[in-house]
Amino acid sequence: MKAVHFGAGNIGRGFIGELLYKSGYEIVFADINAEIIDELNDKQSYNVHYAGSDEKLTVEGVSGVNSSSAPEQLTKAIMEADIVTTAVGPNVLPHIAPAIAEGLKNRKEAQKAPILVIACENMIGGSSRLKEEVVKIAGDDVLDSAGFPDSAVDRIVPLQNNENVLDVSVEPYFEWVVERGTFPETLPEVHGLTYVDRLEPYIERKLFTVNTGHAATAYKGAEKGYETIRQAMDDEDIVNHVRRTLMETGKVLIERYGFNEEMHRDYIDTIIERFRNPDLSDYVTRVGRGPMRKLGLEDRLVRPARAHLQMFEEAPVHLISTIISALYYENEEDKEAVQLKALREEHGPVSALKEITGLDDSDALIQAVAKRV
Ligand SMILES: NC(=O)c1ccc[n+]([C@@H]2O[C@H](COP(=O)([O-])OP(=O)(O)OC[C@H]3O[C@@H](n4cnc5c(N)ncnc54)[C@H](O)[C@@H]3O)[C@@H](O)[C@H]2O)c1
Numbered sequence: 001m002k003a004v005h006f007g008a009g010n011i012g013r014g015f016i017g018e019l020l021y022k023s024g025y026e027i028v029f030a031d032i033n034a035e036i037i038d039e040l041n042d043k044q045s046y047n048v049h050y051a052g053s054d055e056k057l058t059v060e061g062v063s064g065v066n067s068s069s070a071p072e073q074l075t076k077a078i079m080e081a082d083i084v085t086t087a088v089g090p091n092v093l094p095h096i097a098p099a100i101a102e103g104l105k106n107r108k109e110a111q112k113a114p115i116l117v118i119a120c121e122n123m124i125g126g127s128s129r130l131k132e133e134v135v136k137i138a139g140d141d142v143l144d145s146a147g148f149p150d151s152a153v154d155r156i157v158p159l160q161n162n163e164n165v166l167d168v169s170v171e172p173y174f175e176w177v178v179e180r181g182t183f184p185e186t187l188p189e190v191h192g193l194t195y196v197d198r199l200e201p202y203i204e205r206k207l208f209t210v211n212t213g214h215a216a217t218a219y220k221g222a223e224k225g226y227e228t229i230r231q232a233m234d235d236e237d238i239v240n241h242v243r244r245t246l247m248e249t250g251k252v253l254i255e256r257y258g259f260n261e262e263m264h265r266d267y268i269d270t271i272i273e274r275f276r277n278p279d280l281s282d283y284v285t286r287v288g289r290g291p292m293r294k295l296g297l298e299d300r301l302v303r304p305a306r307a308h309l310q311m312f313e314e315a316p317v318h319l320i321s322t323i324i325s326a327l328y329y330e331n332e333e334d335k336e337a338v339q340l341k342a343l344r345e346e347h348g349p350v351s352a353l354k355e356i357t358g359l360d361d362s363d364a365l366i367q368a369v370a371k372r373v
């Protein structure tokens, strides 16, 4: 079996690549990073190291295609693929859509069986978003050639600093959930992948616990001058803030999905312990990357905060405080952080938030943030 995976980065190699390999797939990674692509073609294997143990897995049978310079090779790889996956970042999905559209058009012409295209990004409706972009290019007909089920992925894979550039160290924990949808063929079995009828509770629970908590740790950590997540988690004030923030998102999740309260509290504890993992070296700059995306209307901070205000008519003070820390986050090497700083300095933090989210003064969250700022 063959897989094409877009994005040979940390999650691509350290998570999706690992599970596809374990399921018997030969993997072609498509990326714009020429160094990684050359290494993949040269070595044809890499190691996944599991943090906290000497255990490792050698992923073999891998190769690479440079998606910016070898479009024909990429179309051919999609023609031969049994599954297509992505982990490129939400903002990059429109950029890979043309290659996927071309590959699927060719599959339709050749009357190949439909395949799944699964976006493994930290966002709500990632595959649906990709589908929209692909349909814009290739038209609705392309949907005869592929299903685009949404998915939720969870594994902390920090920035890598290994001697072999392809090797990747990961936390042992992982979760990959995919919505079953209406795919007409038998769904491919992938080791560690769970199909569910309705993804919404899974993606919201993950995004509004793991990623909201992570963002709170990063932005509060940055505010105090910490560089790593571990340093931030050694600060009990930050841990308390993160826990209280997650109690607020938890209140929304429990009300919306009927999760068991005690089990959800245990889930929060598990997540906080994962952030504390002494065997992972993760940076505030990675976890806080792309603050404008993270402050987006449907993302991990604003969406649960607005839901809290709507459901309980009460301001989630810790979430709001996290949003304000995010608005003041600075990192000169992060394009979005630079843009955010310019926006904030020119118009003030509340206008920056309004511009990013598209909300106006009539919105309860904007009013609550303005009051706190
Ligand atoms: N790292 C984690 O802990 C983690 C966990 C769960 C989900 N995710 C999600 O996975 C996605 C990737 O995150 P990551 O941490 O692996 O980032 P990363 O930066 O390590 O990997 C992204 C890869 O995409 C490649 N890329 C960028 N533009 C491209 C293009 N136009 N075509 C092809 N490839 C392109 C980059 O070169 C890079 O290799 C994000 O959506 C992230 O939110 C990350």
Ligand SMILES: O=P(O)(O)OC[C@@H](O)[C@@H](O)[C@H](O)[C@H](O)CO
Residues within 6 Å of the ligand: 122, 153, 154, 155, 156, 157, 210, 211, 214, 215, 286, 287, 288, 289, 290
């Ligand atoms: O990837 P981002 O930028 O959306 O978020 C940063 C981290 O919170 C994220 O990568 C986590 O490590 C991951 O989502 C854990 O499953």
